[in-house]
Amino acid sequence: MRVVMFGYQTWGHRTLQALLDSDHEVVMVVTHPRSEHAYEKIWSDSVADLAADHGVPVVIRNRPDDEELLTLLKEADPDIIVANNWRTWIPPRVYSLPRRGTLNVHDSLLPKYAGFSPLIWALINGEQEVGVTAHMMNEELDAGDIVAQRAVPVGPSDTATDLFHKTVDLIAPVTIGALDLIASGQTEFTRQDRSRATFFHKRAEDDIRIDWNWPAEDLERLIRAQSAPYPAAFTHHRGKRLEVLGAVVSQNRYGGTPGRIFYREGDGVVIVAGADARTGRNHGLAITRVRTDDGRELPATEYFTSMGGYLTTHP
Known part of the structure; x- marks a missing residue:
């Protein structure tokens, strides 16, 4: 033809x-x-x-x-x-x-x-x-x-x-x-x-912004969905953009407020996740690798030098 x-x-x-x-x-x-x-x-x-x-x-x-x-x-x-x-x-x-x-x-x-x-x-x-x-x-x-x-x-x-x-x-x-x-x-x-x-619809900046009210399982898939060469999913830490390059669902369950930087588990740092995280029934998202706003890539365990504080959707 x-x-x-x-x-x-x-x-x-x-x-x-x-x-x-x-x-x-x-x-x-x-x-x-x-x-x-x-x-x-x-x-x-x-x-x-x-x-x-x-x-x-x-x-x-x-x-x-x-x-x-x-x-x-x-x-x-x-x-x-x-x-x-x-x-x-x-x-x-x-x-x-x-x-x-x-x-x-x-x-x-x-x-x-x-x-x-x-x-x-x-x-x-x-x-x-x-x-x-x-x-x-x-x-x-x-x-x-x-x-x-x-x-x-x-x-x-x-x-x-x-x-x-x-x-x-x-x-x-x-x-x-x-x-x-x-x-x-x-x-x-x-x-x-x-x-x-x-x-x-077409994806845009807001579609790769991490919402810590999502369940950890959904966030883990979001990180994989925004793999290189796609723009990485991101959050904010202390007012600065932080890209999340690798993450897994935590083995243990963690309770508290979504976005809390909580606990070292394995090779990652667990962030409390899920709109109902206060119940303590949720797994967290264990971030394993990040990229800072100045372009440095490093393991999450090196970036988060202490626990506490929050990751936020906006600065």
Whole structure:
């Protein structure tokens, strides 16, 4: 089939590479300009450079809603558009233009975790598996019929970085498997159960700010979800920002006020956690490694030279 690819960052790069390696013909690529947004500088393999290296025409757009782009798409005469990590709304006159419509590739197990940063949100929420879904695009974001889907398990110590590497390797088989089904003439696919759908926003500074009212188990997953190269989860100590690079749920239960710097346990320093910490029924979060506001990384047992005091959400 003749394919136009819409995509950005490493997800789009992997999709384009899969298409170039397949029997399908890539006739045009549409991608976003480079961004200085913190999350968009991560996994930033260039779709434009890969397309140019293979002699594929490239169009750079923030939004795909202008008349010039529509004309170029019509001239490209695609059988299908394939999109992955396209960051803005694609209007109906674009996604419905190809003869076979538009296939969107999304890094979650739809209908759950539509929208943005699905791997990070899924890890924070303790999901047992994550994956990649290829679905037909319609007027609702990430809501079209599912053509192909694959899952991988989430391990007990997996970070968001680990899950990225697990799922990015699914892009090629899911995308090409879905295209082959469509090329074979299949038109009936799996409807999404919209009663199970969840939709998540882009992550920002407040989403990585540690709230000590959360249970320690949730905070431990938040730390893993904000693994390098993502911005680290942070708290404040004595008015200064303190990033938490490593933590585990404490073995023992600790009572008191959330955020209290309480006790050395193993290789960590336990912080009281949970909105009901006063009951003494909760485990704490044992911080093992931190980064100070001047960039120093050190074990928590070296940073916290004495117990007492509090970690706070704000300075």
